[in-house]
Amino acid sequence: MQTIGHLINGERVAEDTRTQEVINPSTNQLEARVCLASKATVETAIAAAEAAYPAWRAVPPIKRARIMFRLKDLLEQNANKICHLLTCEHGKVLNDAMGELQRGIENVEYVCSLPELLKGEHCRDVGPAIDSWSEFQPLGVCAGITPFNFPAMVPLWMWPMAVACGNTFVLKPSERDPSAALFIAQLGLEAGIPAGVLNVVNGDKEAVDTLLTDPRVQAVSFVGSTPVAKYIYATGCAAGKRVQAFGGAKNHALIMPDADLDNAASALMGAAYGSCGERCMAISVAVVVGEQAADALIDKLKTQIATLKVGDGRDTANDMGPLISSAHLEKVTGYVTRGVEEGAELVVDGRGLVVDGFEQGNYLGASLFDRVKPGMAIHADEIFGPVLCVMRVDTMEQAMEIINNHEYGNGTCIFTRDGEAARYFADNIKVGMVGINVPLPVPVAYHSFGGWKQSLFGDLHAYGPDSVRFYTKRKTITQRWPASDVREGAQFAFPSNR
Numbered sequence: 001m002q003t004i005g006h007l008i009n010g011e012r013v014a015e016d017t018r019t020q021e022v023i024n025p026s027t028n029q030l031e032a033r034v035c036l037a038s039k040a041t042v043e044t045a046i047a048a049a050e051a052a053y054p055a056w057r058a059v060p061p062i063k064r065a066r067i068m069f070r071l072k073d074l075l076e077q078n079a080n081k082i083c084h085l086l087t088c089e090h091g092k093v094l095n096d097a098m099g100e101l102q103r104g105i106e107n108v109e110y111v112c113s114l115p116e117l118l119k120g121e122h123c124r125d126v127g128p129a130i131d132s133w134s135e136f137q138p139l140g141v142c143a144g145i146t147p148f149n150f151p152a153m154v155p156l157w158m159w160p161m162a163v164a165c166g167n168t169f170v171l172k173p174s175e176r177d178p179s180a181a182l183f184i185a186q187l188g189l190e191a192g193i194p195a196g197v198l199n200v201v202n203g204d205k206e207a208v209d210t211l212l213t214d215p216r217v218q219a220v221s222f223v224g225s226t227p228v229a230k231y232i233y234a235t236g237c238a239a240g241k242r243v244q245a246f247g248g249a250k251n252h253a254l255i256m257p258d259a260d261l262d263n264a265a266s267a268l269m270g271a272a273y274g275s276c277g278e279r280c281m282a283i284s285v286a287v288v289v290g291e292q293a294a295d296a297l298i299d300k301l302k303t304q305i306a307t308l309k310v311g312d313g314r315d316t317a318n319d320m321g322p323l324i325s326s327a328h329l330e331k332v333t334g335y336v337t338r339g340v341e342e343g344a345e346l347v348v349d350g351r352g353l354v355v356d357g358f359e360q361g362n363y364l365g366a367s368l369f370d371r372v373k374p375g376m377a378i379h380a381d382e383i384f385g386p387v388l389c390v391m392r393v394d395t396m397e398q399a400m401e402i403i404n405n406h407e408y409g410n411g412t413c414i415f416t417r418d419g420e421a422a423r424y425f426a427d428n429i430k431v432g433m434v435g436i437n438v439p440l441p442v443p444v445a446y447h448s449f450g451g452w453k454q455s456l457f458g459d460l461h462a463y464g465p466d467s468v469r470f471y472t473k474r475k476t477i478t479q480r481w482p483a484s485d486v487r488e489g490a491q492f493a494f495p496s497n498r
């Protein structure tokens with residue numbers, strides 16, 4: 001049985017006494033055991049990162065960027081292996097794993113332009129013979145804590161930019177599917193990142209709490225559920241750190257009566273059921289304006305759900321794999337039962353699905369609710385499974401009110417042929433990422449990713465331009481070289497423009 005350890009100061013170590021099972025969700029069989037780092041192990045990783053910082057900070061940005069070019073090559077060369085790890089531990093279908101990895105690689109490509117991104121701001125002659133400029137210096141040791149649902153991509157949102165900016169890093173991946181993040185970090189070292197600059201500790205709350213409170217850690221990036229994100233933000237900020245904590249979501253699609261309903265239904269299928277609904281940008285609610293459009297959409301969704309192929313992620317014919325764990329399957333199934341009890345109409349029931357040859361897997365078929373109302377738990381809570389709720393309203397304003405009143409504000413989209421309505425929606429909806437006839441408006445790597453309300457605690461978004469600012473601190477320098485024959489008296493007031 002394989003034991004998954006840590007990567008500390010360039011070495012693979014597996015010394016902790018506590019371990020946890022890593023399960024293949026398609027079979028519920030044991031894949032490996034992962035070490036759960038003790039406080040002392042995490043402190044060793046932080047010490048390695050701190051020791052590596054002065055030399056790494058002094059490496060010119062162009063040389064740090066060249067390592068990122070090599071990392072991109074290595075990620076592409078090892079794509080099949082990484083995607084296999086993703087599918088075996090997370091369960092997502094191989095094509096989806098490829099898409100996840102591609103999005104991660106795009107972040108590395110953006111980081112390759114680091115010298116350009118780190119260019120400061122310069123002003124000549126802000127006063128007589130006085131010049132002023134701002135530069136962006138690294139912070140020191142940074143930490144990243146990542147969720148199970150994007151085991152390769154979310155770590156790649158964080159450490160390539162942090163490290164390229166001159167910081168050193170300790171990553172704590174999800175203990176449920178840790179292998180891809182560890183393997184990719186190893187590729188980082190192979191690309192030329194020196195020992196100690198990038199470290200990986202596997203673990204649970206004990207590891208996280210150590211990262212959150214150790215005074216040597218300057219900044220923490222977190223992605224996960226909202227209750228944990230709130231805790232991370234409060235604890236990290238109280239310990240004086242810079243923190244960005246990305247939380248959960250409940251993403252709505254607004255379907256206008258004039259929308260191309262065939263395209264909208266196809267888009268909703270991928271957005272609601274792709275990756276078994278375990279995406280923070282998954283569409284889990286469709287708010288439809290008008291009874292006629294709602295009836296037509298439900299019919300089209302029913303037809304498409306009937307053709308959806310659910311099964312083992314390694315079979316490329318499948319559209320949707322299993323849920324991450326049997327406990328999560330039970331939780332999502334419980335929400336389907338609760339929706340029926342609350343009075344919503346269960347149009348397609350995915351419960352009880354058994355996949356031939358994978359009878360023990362955590363499978364749930366696509367489920368579809370109609371006539372869901374605000375106040376029902378299936379609308380209020382993030383279910384994080386293949387459950388799509390349809391809500392019926394009479395006007396666009398009522399639909400926007402439902403979306404704006406929801407506690408989460410990660411992503412949303414509108415399907416319409418009306419440009420004026422689309423523009424009004426984008427201007428006034430209280431959500432961080434908006435799609436217009438685009439169901440999953442995940443920003444590309446050269447924009448930044450982030451939600452509003454309970455979906456993000458902190459100010460700066462992930463990756464893209466915001467991440468350059470998150471992983472650096474501004475220093476502004478004002479310089480004057482007075483001529484040696486000029487003698488000036490003391491001044492006791494602000495210098496005025498003479």
Ligand code: NAD
Nearest residue numbers: 146147148173174204205208224225228246247248249280
């Ligand atoms: P999670 O909150 O359970 O775990 C995330 C990380 O926090 C893991 O590394 C875990 O070990 C650690 N953790 C868990 N409980 C902790 C505790 N009590 N104290 C300290 N650390 C703890 O999230 P998950 O189930 O792995 O991921 C799914 C969630 O992540 C969903 O809510 C999803 O919406 C969210 N998510 C959000 C985004 C985003 O960008 N907003 C992206 C991906 C996932």
